Amino acid sequence: MKNEFLKHINLPADLRQLKPEELPQLAQELRSFIINIVATKEGHLGASLGVVELTIALHYVFNTPEDQLIWDVGHQAYGHKILTGRKDIFDSNRQLKGISGFPKRSESHYDAFGVGHSSTSISAALGMAIASQLKGENKHHIAVIGDASIASGMAFEGLNHAGVTNANLLVILNDNAIGIDPSVGALKQYLTNVKKGTEKQDNIFEALNFNYSGPIDGHDLPLLLSELKRLKTVKGPKFLHIITTKGKGLKQAELDQVKYHAPGKFDAKTGELPLKSKEKIPPKFQDVFGETIVELALKNDTIIGITPAMPTGSSLKYMMETIPNRAFDVGIAEQHAVTLAAGMATQGLIPFCNIYSTFLQRAYDQVIHDVALQNLPVIFCLDRAGLVGEDGATHHGVFDIAYLNCVPNLVIFVPSNAIALRNIMYTAQLGIDFPLAIRYPRGRGQLLDWKMPFETIDIGKGLCIKQGTDIAILSIGTLLKNVADAIDLLDQKEAVGYYDMQFVKPLDEVLLHDIFSTYKAIITIEDGTVVGGFASVILAFANANNYKQSITTLGIEDKFIEHGTVNQLQHLQHLDSFSIKKSIEDLLFVLKDG
Numbered sequence: 204m205k206n207e208f209l210k211h212i213n214l215p216a217d218l219r220q221l222k223p224e225e226l227p228q229l230a231q232e233l234r235s236f237i238i239n240i241v242a243t244k245e246g247h248l249g250a251s252l253g254v255v256e257l258t259i260a261l262h263y264v265f266n267t268p269e270d271q272l273i274w275d276v277g278h279q280a281y282g283h284k285i286l287t288g289r290k291d292i293f294d295s296n297r298q299l300k301g302i303s304g305f306p307k308r309s310e311s312h313y314d315a316f317g318v319g320h321s322s323t324s325i326s327a328a329l330g331m332a333i334a335s336q337l338k339g340e341n342k343h344h345i346a347v348i349g350d351a352s353i354a355s356g357m358a359f360e361g362l363n364h365a366g367v368t369n370a371n372l373l374v375i376l377n378d379n380a381i382g383i384d385p386s387v388g389a390l391k392q393y394l395t396n397v398k399k400g401t402e403k404q405d406n407i408f409e410a411l412n413f414n415y416s417g418p419i420d421g422h423d424l425p426l427l428l429s430e431l432k433r434l435k436t437v438k439g440p441k442f443l444h445i446i447t448t449k450g451k452g453l454k455q456a457e458l459d460q461v462k463y464h465a466p467g468k469f470d471a472k473t474g475e476l477p478l479k480s481k482e483k484i485p486p487k488f489q490d491v492f493g494e495t496i497v498e499l500a501l502k503n504d505t506i507i508g509i510t511p512a513m514p515t516g517s518s519l520k521y522m523m524e525t526i527p528n529r530a531f532d533v534g535i536a537e538q539h540a541v542t543l544a545a546g547m548a549t550q551g552l553i554p555f556c557n558i559y560s561t562f563l564q565r566a567y568d569q570v571i572h573d574v575a576l577q578n579l580p581v582i583f584c585l586d587r588a589g590l591v592g593e594d595g596a597t598h599h600g601v602f603d604i605a606y607l608n609c610v611p612n613l614v615i616f617v618p619s620n621a622i623a624l625r626n627i628m629y630t631a632q633l634g635i636d637f638p639l640a641i642r643y644p645r646g647r648g649q650l651l652d653w654k655m656p657f658e659t660i661d662i663g664k665g666l667c668i669k670q671g672t673d674i675a676i677l678s679i680g681t682l683l684k685n686v687a688d689a690i691d692l693l694d695q696k697e698a699v700g701y702y703d704m705q706f707v708k709p710l711d712e713v714l715l716h717d718i719f720s721t722y723k724a725i726i727t728i729e730d731g732t733v734v735g736g737f738a739s740v741i742l743a744f745a746n747a748n749n750y751k752q753s754i755t756t757l758g759i760e761d762k763f764i765e766h767g768t769v770n771q772l773q774h775l776q777h778l779d780s781f782s783i784k785k786s787i788e789d790l791l792f793v794l795k796d797g
């Protein structure tokens with residue numbers, strides 16, 4: 204197919220020059236464009252393919268960016284980016300210094316609101332709509348939200364408020380019956396019933412005072428155009444329900460929607476994924492969690508697994524397959540997941556509540572008020588802690604130590620390898636009388652043989668990996684590998700001791716007194732924010748105990764970190780082994796000089 208129309212379109216103004224009957228051809232071209240680039244550059248595929256027609260129709264009918272269009276989560280906004288001035292740089296999507304994988308206000312006027320975490324679009328669009336009214340402006344405000352995201356508490360809060368306003372708000376529900384994994388819950392059942400049209404039931408959105416229309420076929424461009432034009436003339440809050448297919452236009456993506464949510468590299472022509480190498484490689488940390496919880500839960504029937512909408516990403520799916528009555532996908536509902544776990548813990552169950560570090564931010568009050576304040580033994584497994592790479596600023600799990608460390612009762616453990624993750628899970632289910640947060644990173648560790656017999660971990664104990672004479676390096680988590688590599692590169696290896704502190708809270712004060720009494724200088728290393736993080740804990744310890752050594756703090760600086768590979772970002776944050784080596788050498792030089 205010739206790239207007839209897309210090549211002439213840089214902005215929606217160009218799009219609006221096309222005739223309506225030319226738009227289906229443009230949709231095909233846009234799909235191919237997305238497929239060709241995501242096949243090599245990677246990213247979120249299925250969601251963007253599913254909203255190609257909707258994207259074209261919205262920019263055709265509405266006067267964006269004057270009219271404000273907000274994509275919920277934003278992983279489906281690739282077509283929007285391509286049609287709004289970023290076609291020529293779309294191949295830099297999610298790459299270091301390239302465009303973001305999510306809408307971002309600083310990137311384009313067409314990105315009305317920064318997104319990445321789900322279910323914010325209705326509140327943000329309503330805020331803009333009320334602001335327009337107050338300013339006497341005559342704009343349209345559109346929130347596009349998926350069937351999984353609309354089931355989240357925050358989206359309900361927005362609907363609930365919008366229904367008692369006369370704001371010029373259009374909520375479009377893009378219903379493809381799947382999130383990353385299949386959608387869950389009673390609302391999903393309701394939407395299925397609406398689509399079947401078999402069961403008589405009240406319309407939930409009409410009950411909330413929305414002018415409801417649909418469900419309509421979201422791939423039918425003429426229908427979309429006429430419905431959007433009609434809705435432009437309707438006053439007050441409106442709700443359009445469209446049905447789409449995630450992955451539309453790429454057979455494999457339609458057939459395996461979970462895999463093709465973000466498939467990595469694939470063959471743009473055939474849609475096929477590369478064959479898996481047979482070589483044995485270390486497991487992903489998520490799989491260490493997923494396999495270990497099954498192993499433990501088969502022996503301990505009080506263990507429960509909980510995930511808010513990430514069964515595949517967290518690998519809780521293994522437990523959901525093996526022990527379905529004790530493993531729960533609660534949908535995009537982090538707040539509920541935490542308090543559900545708290546409720547279970549009051550009844551003597553042992554809930555492992557697995558939440559990506561970045562998404563636990565949404566359930567902060569529940570962690571404090573429902574879990575920690577009542578000292579309930581909930582085990583938080585915080586996946587994707589630290590730098591996550593290409594998802595960028597919205598998704599890095601770098602704030603958790605800072606936001607958890609100040610919470611009384613909570614114990615914070617950071618495994619440096621798969622065995623430590625496995626052993627702390629084993630230890631926790633033996634019975635603890637405090638809440639525990641275990642944070643571990645995206646991706647794979649180093650160990651091939653990780654399924655060792657379980658051993659208990661002493662709560663609050665750090666480990667000496669190597670003793671030295673001058674400088675002590677205190678690290679937490681998997682950055683230990685970078686520290687070990689850095690020391691290997693040094694000429695003066697004997698000068699450096701290093702310690703895997705394991706626990707941010709409680710601190711191993713006995714070990715710390717020993718370290719501070721032995722070494723002339725200290726370096727702390729973490730993949731979280733230095734401000735409020737492990738560094739600040741060590742600085743506070745030194746201050747409280749009147750230790751005067753210099754303390755160098757390596758970690759995430761006090762700014763939002765953009766997207767790039769984890770290695771690139773670690774380098775920029777001086778956390779790669781060469782940068783760590785340089786920090787040690789600089790310090791050794793100063794010590795020698797002084």
Ligand SMILES: Cc1ncc(C[n+]2csc(CCOP(=O)(O)OP(=O)(O)O)c2C)c(N)n1
Binds near residue numbers: 250320379
């Ligand atoms: C608060 C929060 N929790 C979890 C996620 C992870 N996440 C990203 S997309 C997604 C599924 C969204 O499904 P849906 O809203 O139906 O959109 P679709 O992908 O089907 O277009 C999830 C769970 C997130 N981005 N934000």
Ligand SMILES: CC(=O)[C@@H](O)[C@H](O)COP(=O)(O)O
Binds near residue numbers: 465
């Ligand atoms: C858009 C979104 O929030 C998710 O799709 C996220 O990108 C998943 O991250 P992982 O790839 O680390 O599971």
Ligand SMILES: [Mg+2]
Binds near residue numbers: 350351378
């Ligand atoms: Mg969906």
